[in-house]
Amino acid sequence: MKKLLYVLALLxxxxxxxxxxxxxxxxxxxxxxxxxxxxxxxxxxxxxxxxNYNYATKVPYxxxxxxxxxxxxxxASRKDDFREDTEIPVAHRATLHDYVxxxxxxxxxxxxxxxxxxxxxxxxxxxxxNMMPQVPGNNRGIWRNLEQYTRALVKNHGEMFVISGTIxxxxxxxxxxxxxxxTRIYKIIIDPKASKTLAFLMPNEDLDxxxxxxxxxxxxxxxxxxxxxxxxxxxxxxxxxxxxxxxxSRW
Numbered sequence: 082m083k084k085l086l087y088v089l090a091l092l093x094x095x096x097x098x099x100x101x102x103x104x105x106x107x108x109x110x111x112x113x114x115x116x117x118x119x120x121x122x123x124x125x126x127x128x129x130x131x132x133n134y135n136y137a138t139k140v141p142y143x144x145x146x147x148x149x150x151x152x153x154x155x156x157a158s159r160k161d162d163f164r165e166d167t168e169i170p171v172a173h174r175a176t177l178h179d180y181v182x183x184x185x186x187x188x189x190x191x192x193x194x195x196x197x198x199x200x201x202x203x204x205x206x207x208x209x210x211n212m213m214p215q216v217p218g219n220n221r222g223i224w225r226n227l228e229q230y231t232r233a234l235v236k237n238h239g240e241m242f243v244i245s246g247t248i249x250x251x252x253x254x255x256x257x258x259x260x261x262x263x264t265r266i267y268k269i270i271i272d273p274k275a276s277k278t279l280a281f282l283m284p285n286e287d288l289d290x291x292x293x294x295x296x297x298x299x300x301x302x303x304x305x306x307x308x309x310x311x312x313x314x315x316x317x318x319x320x321x322x323x324x325x326x327x328x329x330s331r332w
Contacts, residue, residue, distance in 0.1 A: 100124035101131045101145065108145045110242045110273055112314035116142055116307075125168060125210055129202035130191040132210050136173040138253075138261035140213045143246030143309070144190040148235045155197035163187055166210040175209040179257025188215025190245045192228040213247050214262040218287025224266070226290040227281060231270055234332060242271040248282075248306055267303050269311060272332075276319055279327035282306070299326045 101113035105126035116122070116133060122142065125132040130146040165176050180187050190211050196202040205211075215224065235241050247263035254262045262285065269280045282303050283296040300311055300323045312323055 099133075101126065101133070105131050108147050108242075110147075110271055111312040113145065114143055114244060115310045115313050117309065123169060123173075125166070127202070127205045127208075127211075128199065129196045129205065130211070134169060134173075134210050138247070138249065138263075139173060139175040139179070139259060140247055140261055140263065141190055141210060142307075143244055144211060145242070145244050146191050146195065147240070147242050148195050148232070149240045150236050152195060152198045153232055153236060155199070157197045157200045157203040159193050160204065160207070162204055162207045163212075164208060166208045169210060175212065175260050176257065177209070179260045180214065181257075183214060183256035184217075185214035185256060185262060186217050186220040187212045188220040188224065190247075191243075194228060194232060213266065213285075214256050214260055215266070216285050216287055219266075219283075219285055223283065223288045223290040223293055223296075226293055227268055230293070230329075231268070234270065234272075238272060238274065240273060242273060244269040244271075244311055246307070246309075248303075265306070267307075269300055269303065271312075271322070276322060277325070277327065278322045279329065279332055294329050297327055297329065299324050 099113050101109060101124055108131040121136045123134045125134060130144050132144050133142040135142050163177060165174055189206060190213055191206055193203060193206045196206050231243060245268045248265040249261060250264045256262060264285055265282060266285050267282045269278060271278050278300050280298050280300045280303055281296045282298045304311055315322060
């Protein structure tokens with residue numbers, strides 16, 4: 082991590098900051114991801130993560146988090162206290178009723194298992210601004226395996242930065258009062274010490290967990306699909322973190 086932070090310190094920052102950079106920069110490494118169009122969204126800083134929430138879909142564009150080995154294996158237990166986020170205006174707020182009998186899970190974007198170190202952090206993970214309508218077989222299968230794999234990497238390497246989010250392709254299906262169902266979902270894992278990334282992009286479908294390696298892509302592929310710059314302050318000399326396709330066997 083020292084290597085990357087040293088290079089970042091020498092970089093003249095020409096990119097625009099956003100509220101994550103201003104108020105909770107501890108959750109990101111190379112600057113907060115920058116979406117293509119601002120103005121119909123809201124940033125939220127939480128104890129264990131930060132969110133860019135999309136008013137149009139009532140689902141986050143992305144959630145960012147820094148996970149360390151000290152965050153894992155704590156005693157804070159899961160309470161399943163799913164609830165509305167009152168910081169979001171009512172007109173743009175997802176509700177519990179939206180998910181009732183929808184056929185979709187309230188799928189965590191930043192998973193509860195990352196927050197056993199603190200009861201407040203655990204509870205905040207159940208806010209609906211950290212949820213997406215997720216196919217049950219995906220949420221409880223391949224996505225759960227990816228979450229567990231990410232935690233295993235943290236335990237082995239000490240620290241990871243993670244960006245997870247949603248993608249929509251027409252026709253977009255919605256549940257309840259306009260909560261949009263993502264067609265694809267992604268997770269980007271950043272190793273600050275080795276200056277490398279491992280990114281996954283998959284459909285929001287019931288998938289075979291054993292095929293997780295087939296969904297590995299370069300970060301640049303997800304950037305092209307979303308129009309988001311996930312590493313806006315990344316120095317040019319570390320561009321391979323954006324363009325190289327990771328290999329799970331080398332992590």
